[in-house]
Amino acid sequence: MINETYKDMLSKKSVIRELSEFATKRGEEIGYDNVFDYSLGNPSVPAAKEFNEAMKELIDSKSSMALHGYSPSLGNPEFKKAVADSLKRRFGLDYKPTHIFPTSGAAGAIAHALRAVTKPGDEVIVFAPFFPEYNPYITGAGLKMTVVEPDTKAFQINFDKFVRKLSSNVKAVLINTPSNPSGVVYSEETLKELSKILKEKSKEYGFNIYLISDEPYREIVFDGKVCPYPSKYYDYTLSCYSFSKSLSLPGERIGYVAANPADPDSETIINMCGQISRGTGHNCPASIIQQACAKVIDLTSDLSVYETNMNLLYDELVSLGFEVVRPGGTFYIFPKALEEDSVSFCKKALKYDLILVPADSFGCPGYFRMAYCIDTEKVKRSLKALREFVNKEYK
Amino acid sequence: MINETYKDMLSKKSVIRELSEFATKRGEEIGYDNVFDYSLGNPSVPAAKEFNEAMKELIDSKSSMALHGYSPSLGNPEFKKAVADSLKRRFGLDYKPTHIFPTSGAAGAIAHALRAVTKPGDEVIVFAPFFPEYNPYITGAGLKMTVVEPDTKAFQINFDKFVRKLSSNVKAVLINTPSNPSGVVYSEETLKELSKILKEKSKEYGFNIYLISDEPYREIVFDGKVCPYPSKYYDYTLSCYSFSKSLSLPGERIGYVAANPADPDSETIINMCGQISRGTGHNCPASIIQQACAKVIDLTSDLSVYETNMNLLYDELVSLGFEVVRPGGTFYIFPKALEEDSVSFCKKALKYDLILVPADSFGCPGYFRMAYCIDTEKVKRSLKALREFVNKEYK
Numbered sequence: 001m002i003n004e005t006y007k008d009m010l011s012k013k014s015v016i017r018e019l020s021e022f023a024t025k026r027g028e029e030i031g032y033d034n035v036f037d038y039s040l041g042n043p044s045v046p047a048a049k050e051f052n053e054a055m056k057e058l059i060d061s062k063s064s065m066a067l068h069g070y071s072p073s074l075g076n077p078e079f080k081k082a083v084a085d086s087l088k089r090r091f092g093l094d095y096k097p098t099h100i101f102p103t104s105g106a107a108g109a110i111a112h113a114l115r116a117v118t119k120p121g122d123e124v125i126v127f128a129p130f131f132p133e134y135n136p137y138i139t140g141a142g143l144k145m146t147v148v149e150p151d152t153k154a155f156q157i158n159f160d161k162f163v164r165k166l167s168s169n170v171k172a173v174l175i176n177t178p179s180n181p182s183g184v185v186y187s188e189e190t191l192k193e194l195s196k197i198l199k200e201k202s203k204e205y206g207f208n209i210y211l212i213s214d215e216p217y218r219e220i221v222f223d224g225k226v227c228p229y230p231s232k233y234y235d236y237t238l239s240c241y242s243f244s245k246s247l248s249l250p251g252e253r254i255g256y257v258a259a260n261p262a263d264p265d266s267e268t269i270i271n272m273c274g275q276i277s278r279g280t281g282h283n284c285p286a287s288i289i290q291q292a293c294a295k296v297i298d299l300t301s302d303l304s305v306y307e308t309n310m311n312l313l314y315d316e317l318v319s320l321g322f323e324v325v326r327p328g329g330t331f332y333i334f335p336k337a338l339e340e341d342s343v344s345f346c347k348k349a350l351k352y353d354l355i356l357v358p359a360d361s362f363g364c365p366g367y368f369r370m371a372y373c374i375d376t377e378k379v380k381r382s383l384k385a386l387r388e389f390v391n392k393e394y395k
Numbered sequence: 396m397i398n399e400t401y402k403d404m405l406s407k408k409s410v411i412r413e414l415s416e417f418a419t420k421r422g423e424e425i426g427y428d429n430v431f432d433y434s435l436g437n438p439s440v441p442a443a444k445e446f447n448e449a450m451k452e453l454i455d456s457k458s459s460m461a462l463h464g465y466s467p468s469l470g471n472p473e474f475k476k477a478v479a480d481s482l483k484r485r486f487g488l489d490y491k492p493t494h495i496f497p498t499s500g501a502a503g504a505i506a507h508a509l510r511a512v513t514k515p516g517d518e519v520i521v522f523a524p525f526f527p528e529y530n531p532y533i534t535g536a537g538l539k540m541t542v543v544e545p546d547t548k549a550f551q552i553n554f555d556k557f558v559r560k561l562s563s564n565v566k567a568v569l570i571n572t573p574s575n576p577s578g579v580v581y582s583e584e585t586l587k588e589l590s591k592i593l594k595e596k597s598k599e600y601g602f603n604i605y606l607i608s609d610e611p612y613r614e615i616v617f618d619g620k621v622c623p624y625p626s627k628y629y630d631y632t633l634s635c636y637s638f639s640k641s642l643s644l645p646g647e648r649i650g651y652v653a654a655n656p657a658d659p660d661s662e663t664i665i666n667m668c669g670q671i672s673r674g675t676g677h678n679c680p681a682s683i684i685q686q687a688c689a690k691v692i693d694l695t696s697d698l699s700v701y702e703t704n705m706n707l708l709y710d711e712l713v714s715l716g717f718e719v720v721r722p723g724g725t726f727y728i729f730p731k732a733l734e735e736d737s738v739s740f741c742k743k744a745l746k747y748d749l750i751l752v753p754a755d756s757f758g759c760p761g762y763f764r765m766a767y768c769i770d771t772e773k774v775k776r777s778l779k780a781l782r783e784f785v786n787k788e789y790k
Contacts (some may be wrong), residue, residue: 001514001566002664003510003514004512005514006510006511006670007667042465047462047463055683059450064441064643066437068442068644068647069438070645071646077737103676104676105678106679107676108678111676112676115398115530116397116398116401118396119398119400123648123695132526136670136673136674137673137689139674140675145624171485197418212469225558248459250463251466251681253678270396271405272401272402272404275401275404276401277504277536278404278502278528279531280508280677281499281502281503281504282499282675282677283499283648284646284648285648286647286680287647288646315554372734378660
């Protein structure tokens with residue numbers, strides 16, 4: 001008897017997917033170079049060449065059992081050590097390999113982190129605007145997702161609203177910095193205030209509320225800055241990472257959960273991740289991918305194109321009169337639409353071959369997202385289309 | 396608040412893991428060559444060299460986006476086509492790429508298959524002796540595992556007992572042929588009888604009971620035979636495969652679910668698998684691994700060593716008076732212990748540096764498993780230890 005819940009999910013069309021399908025179809029008509037597709041968050045720069053070299057070297061030098069054999073159920077020891085050493089060096093927390101659990105990207109990491117620190121029926125808080133997949137991640141673990149309304153001035157945290165949503169049902173808070181879709185980096189001030197509230201409420205409720213920090217964009221930060229590392233501000237933090245964006249390897253599914261060493265339960269949580277995997281059919285990331293990543297742990301692809309694209313778009317959007325917060329990182333920008341109904345706004349943009357995503361599914365209606373992980377030349381050509389769109393439709 | 400269910404799982408020691416740890420420790424004392432470790436089902440032959448060549452060729456020839464970019468959520472199209480074509484060619488069912496969902500090995504495949512055709516609270520039947528991980532796979536999906544007592548004569552199916560365990564709560568039946576731990580291949584006769592009963596009961600209950608067929612050992616079959624393909628005998632079959640054993644790639648986590656094209660819901664089920672993944676944090680297998688597998692789809696490693704080892708062990712066990720069914724495939728053999736308590740039997744064997752696994756956790760007390768995926772030379776040397784063990788302890 002096929003499962004009705006999953007079957008019903010099939011009938012719910014994803015807006016982003018529909019837009020992307022439109023872009024593909026339109027591309028076949030007028031050439032893909034003429035479609036300004038800002039819909040998908042797919043890294044556009046090549047993988048770091050050192051990663052490919054490491055892969056070939058492993059194939060040539062390692063025994064088949066060591067290269068392709070089972071990883072231990074808690075992950076490849078070299079990868080765990082490389083991650084722990086790198087995090088310790090960069091952020092000053094005393095990570096050991098026993099604090100690291102390798103996962104198939106950030107999605108796998110969040111799936112484990114959520115299950116480790118909640119039980120079905122518990123509540124998890126997210127902040128709008130949020131990555132729409134948080135919904136299936138959270139409900140898929142049998143949990144309830146509670147949304148805190150956005151701070152549309154700066155896209156930091158709306159703390160008044162946050163405190164009102166907190167209760168003893170809330171076992172975890174899920175953040176994303178730098179943020180998809182807003183592009184905003186949480187400031188030290190934001191993280192300190194968040195930590196203060198979580199500590200107070202944990203004391204009040206008599207248990208530790210966990211902070212699950214989704215950080216796939218950690219390395220894409222602009223103006224030479226570094227993204228403040230959430231775990232430094234709150235001991236009960238599970239950092240969820242993916243190499244998808246930093247090394248441009250989204251298809252290779254490699255990431256990790258890092259549990260803060262200051263949490264007395266951190267090693268237990270990592271051991272529990274191995275048990276969680278048994279029930280979900282998650283497995284360690286591919287052995288060769290773990291081993292190759294370990295060899296290039298502190299490298300990234302050339303990520304500078306994203307900052308170049310951001311500056312081009314931000315300047316143009318501002319000059320056209322958009323209300324928009326300048327992104328501190330990622331490859332997203334999140335302006336307010338020029339009419340209340342952002343779905344209608346994005347539909348009109350299609351006439352100009354601009355593929356923009358309305359932010360209703362991000363929990364922030366009236367805004368839209370542009371994913372500028374595309375060629376800089378195309379961004380430049382799109383500016384004319386953007387001007388024409390705004391001038392013809394809204395002036 | 397850390398999850399007590401997963402925390403409790405940590406305190407349950409795995410017998411196989413304890414034995415394997417003992418073997419490692421003993422190996423440090425007397426040299427690993429002198430420890431006859433039959434505990435772990437780790438493929439011992441190298442990966443097919445064509446797989447490694449395909450990996451290097453992909454790295455040298457494909458664009459980074461095509462090689463390392465996101466797979467579509469239902470999997471890499473080349474891999475899906477290669478699998479569908481291969482299954483169609485070999486087993487004559489009309490598979491298309493839309494019937495194939497790539498997974499991280501058979502564990503990932505079973506996790507998806509179970510969730511697709513049940514809802515939490517339903518019952519799933521397994522046949523003893525069974526792979527102990529079926530327990531966390533099934534309970535992890537919120538399901539109840541019902542065990543059918545073994546047919547210890549031939550390790551086919553005990554149909555009388557099976558029929559008595561069937562009820563309208565049973566939504567799926569999970570089989571494993573060739574079987575871990577018995578090494579037995581289900582005969583055509585067994586599969587026909589199973590199909591007949593499932594059809595009758597499906598009609599009686601008014602819904603289709605699904606057959607989930609776990610087939611990672613499909614290619615390791617002895618005496619030049621071919622393993623009868625369960626899906627040929629019953630339309631409502633989800634075949635779960637892994638390349639771990641056939642290509643000796645257990646660490647690379649690559650497999651699939653193949654839904655029988657004759658099932659009108661087969662394509663819906665595959666589409667649903669994409670939705671199931673969203674909730675569990677499973678993701679498509681690594682992109683490069685899918686693409687490399689597609690290129691070597693019908694190849695295997697040199698698997699002949701397993702048959703050589705099986706014959707050596709089987710002959711010796713029979714000559715020593717063991718009651719044992721000759722394996723038709725896999726790299727396992729499953730004799731009856733020489734005393735009722737197989738845990739005590741396996742403990743005594745440790746004195747002779749023989750690491751055997753008592754079958755209590757396989758649902759078949761009184762028996763033990765030997766995983767002979769080890770060097771043939773070591774198997775030969777172990778025969779003396781086996782003789783000594785039996786003669787000193789039981790004659």
